Amino acid sequence: MKHAVLLILILVIGVPAATVEIKNGTGLELYFIWITEAGREKWVDMLSMSVLLPDSSLVFQVTRGWYDLRIQDSEWGSYTLQRIPLSECNHFIWVVEPIHRDTP
Secondary structure, rough: OHHHHHHHHHHHHHOOOEEEEEOOOOOOEEEEEEEEEOOOOOOOOOOOOOEEEEOOEEEEOOOOOEEEEEEOOOOOEEEEEEEEOOOOEEEEEEEEHHEOOOOO
């Protein structure tokens, strides 16, 4: 719900926003797609109570800045990207594949 409110605020106020697209190339369902401002500990799950099926995508917008992304699949494997620079002029696409899975 919080990410929906943020998106509405971005659209209403006209704050420059960056588009983020997550494409599921893992062959597994994705249960969580968390995002936070880089270095912060307050994560927001962009899927909420949904699941991202294999070969599906999720698109959302965030205000410009630096972000960390963490994803968790149906086998509880995680995938992490840190310090991604996002600005209003870019469309960031992450095709999440098994090779991107974090090593224990």
